[in-house]
Amino acid sequence: MARRWTAGLLAVLLVSVVAGTALGAIHVPFGSVVQVVGHHLFLLPGEQTWSAPRDSIVWEVRLPRVILAAVVGAGLAVSGMALQAMVRNLLADPYLLGVSSGASTGAAAAILFGVTLGLGEHMLSASAFVGAIAASTLVYVVARSAGRVTSTRLLLAGVAVGYALQAVTSFLIFASDSAEGARSVMFWLLGSLALAAWGQPLAVAVVVVLLAVAVLTVLGRQLDALAVGDETALALGVPPERFRTGLLVLVALCVAVVVSAAGAVGFVGLVVPHLARRAVGAAHTRAVPVAALMGAILLIWADVLARVLLAPQEIPIGIITAVVGAPFLLILVRRLQATAA
């Protein structure tokens, strides 16, 4: 059952990557996409029958963007799933750790005040990353007391730090003179894949997210135990505090990388874990890979919509994921009430 889901989703992901590369303001035939990608990837010999602009659209612009979409979707989905298990709350999402608010503050500071830190073109991502890691460290320090981090304390610390940093971000926007700067911060806050390009940041994102998916899948049984309760985890030989701290580091890193590359794309990390559990059950060894695939596919298509709906104008992808995600959440709430009653 789970294996069929995984295989099916892998196939859908492959089709989505091709479709996501083909669709856009300028349509490229599917065949062309396969040809161009094959040419670049495997250096396939033969006549180049397509134009240089088409080559550039497919290889330089769209493919890195589709790959980033897949990575962001997968990273948010598995981070959300791990956090929901860690704090035992189905409404937890990857931004609970203060990561997104920290990244937003970092990005806002970079955009509005040009805090360049000598990082050149990667300045925005780097500043967001620093903000994200600083904020999640703060959440961890606040949540930790007498060497213990409980799920309730983590939840409350995350919410508190999140609100505080939102206030800082709002103040930065308010205090800035630059209307253009405020607009780009807003755009960034809603999420966008427009910065995608081949290069180090994309490679780092791919590696970190794949690592997170692999580790969370391998530790699936331990996550199951932790999701039932701390005493249960301990009784089964999983030290809850230490395991949770390790998970926190992994998830914070994953979310920080994702958010600094694409902004705070909402709802994916909240909704996709539920869809995955509904499909293959709650055992994490099966649910984590399925959530990763679902998140990747969902974000690829959300980005296609973001590019196509008002073409040539782009809609921030966070608006699309919210429009798609909110109804899912409402259905979920109705279902939960039905089972509780």
Add this chain to the structure above:
Amino acid sequence: MIVAEDLHFGYDARPVLHGVGLEARPGRVLGLLGPNGSGKTTALRMLYGSLRPARGRVTIGGRPLATLRPREVAQQVAVVVQESDADTMLTVREMVTLGRLPRLGTFQRAGAADRQAIDAALARVGATHLAARAYTDLSGGERQRVLVARALAQEADFLLLDEPTNHLDIRYQHEVLGLVREVATSAVVVLHDLNLAARYCDDLVLLHRGRVAAAGPPDLVLDPDLLERVYGIGVTRTDAAGYPQLLFHPLAATSERLSA
């Protein structure tokens, strides 16, 4: 054998245990008794490392608990804990499968031997027909049976249970403890109900204000005068089917105070 020596512990400034010692011997069911706040759950949690004693020590099979990794402890001691807020979406079978966790390496997948242990554990507690159900859909008695099955799948030497009869009606109280007697060679169980303890335990330790008030066979520990002192309630002892059984009534002083 699990041996606890001279356990001291306090929550914040409030002392809970003052020098409690006990021995859980192989092949016997040890009951931990005492009024609310006497420290029986605290003492139990120290036996599997959930709490560390401020003073004193616990050994499992002669090795100090403090030197064992959680995984090594879980290979020798299985704990039945009912999490109060468990809203897991795991099925019953997945829940029991978790019992194999201490036996599997990180990269090791559950194999035929694991599946056999899980099937056997489910069958042993009569929960085979529940395997595909969601754990949270079960009744209290069924949940308790599933948790015992998980502990059995763990194939540990000792079974620890914290008030396994809580929230269960009388029939299920007997059913769960009967099951423990039947399946566990060695167990430590925290109990509220003294008559259940008399019926199902080989040895008893009665705690009172963080100290051992009495320890030994039920016949000795369930002494009416002693219980009257520890619980502050009148106790009359009779016998039923060869087991001591107790009847409780308010002490004169208590009833006077209540009616005043």
